Amino acid sequence: MADTTNLFAGTAVFNPGFGQTPFGTYDSQGTFNADVESTALWCAKRLGYPIVDIELQDVHFFACFEEAVTEYGAQIQRYQIRQNLLDATSQTKTNLTTASADGLNGLINLSEHYGAEALTGGFTDLKSGSIAVTTGSQVYDLDALWGSVSESSNRLEVRRVFHNRTPASRRYFDQYAGSGNSAMTVSEFGWQNRGAGVTYTMLPVYDILLRQQQVEFSDIVRKSTYSFEIQNNKIRIFPRPTSDFTMWFQYFVKKDKYTDSLGAASTVSNFADIDYRSLDYSSINAPGIQWIRKYALALSKELLGIVRSKYGSIPTPGGEITVDGDTLRSEGATEKESLIATLREDLEASSRRNMLEAKKDEAEFLRETITNIPLNIYIG
């Protein structure tokens, strides 16, 4: 009996779980078992069986089919990762294989980081500290007075120093700024809406604004400006203090800003750990299945070409022949490239950006079309 174990036998019987597919990823998922058999037969026929022998076995076709499904999933999911990585970064790892992101989460997350810098949000605590300012002393070492004591010598990033002149609103009642709205003062102490035995005069708002501006201009023109400089941990305050007081400031601990901006270990950090898994074969639609079949055929063709071109020429009794291995490999590779290019084009066309553009175009065309429709005129 001739040894024909290297040849396709004309039948393809798939037994899931018995190692007929290299990875067994999709065994028994949906119609995979039936599809892998029918695709094997189809591929063999497309390669010329039974007119010519096929130097492959059914397990080779099964392997090609499994690889085709995996390649399809990989292409789809690489595209999905590109679409969703921004939204998923620093989020808890969640299986996104069949989920879709809303497209705003990533932007909001970015805004949080910007918010930390703008002191309007973020993930890092803005801390408060203070130093005791003494009369006549302008320079204070923030590291020695606060960083070493309260923050274990960690570097501070001072974001706000509360060293300002008393606000004009608190001072326009004094003898230099004029007086009048005692009700406002009462209100400051929480005694509004009560009879406090003070004169109550109804004044327009512009009166208040003018008074406050007058106070501020007076400070700017006639007095020293309240300001500060920080250099190498040392803060120099202006003007020279003429009394003892506590000066408060707000700061970030520098390393907190970095560590707080990182996601936890269990969160998505990059292209490699965003949670996309193998596709469920039963969820793939008809166009997808057709792509997979064609890709499996291209792989089979390439594989058959590899088998046939291991040797440059095949010996025959008294001579040698050249078989079509190289041609098959070339055709298989070309078909694979073409299929992947087509799939990528489809995916790009269905990106959020492109779909929105298409919708915009559609709306514009629709508007132009409607513009050309004559309006009905009713004559009563």
Added chain:
Amino acid sequence: MGLFGSYRDVRLFNLLNKELINEVIGISVDIYKSSLKDMDENLYGESINKVYFPGVRIACMVEVDEKSYVSDEFGVDFNKTARFNFLREELRTVANLKLEIGDIIGWDDAYWEIDTKSESQYIAGKNPNTDKGDGAHGGNFSVLCETHQTRKTKLNIEKIHRAYNNKLRNI
């Protein structure tokens, strides 16, 4: 141990050649082995009337040379030679016989007697049956036979009518 010419490779070559010989080229010949026990020999150990076993049909590759005519005192005759190249695996599995010099090959309504036989086409230069290595590489691949066309009348393989043709005689 060689990297090339393993039993898998040899098996692939055999399968490709089986397809080539049987299905692509599709030339079949009949091999007639002489039946020594059925032949009577004379005083010198010669057998005037040869007897052959029934033919065994097998596919092979054939290369035929042109006829060459010779003319001598007995009249005009011709010589014709051909090479029959057999796949050893096919001989083993289909015909189950060993070709020898003197065996007859029936092809193209003629009989060809084997003059020489060559069995030295080795895969990867090795014959696993004689190789001093692991014996798992290479292959003794083919049997190449040089033949000449022989007269049907001396073979007794088929009945030959040697009478005159009346029609020809009456011309």
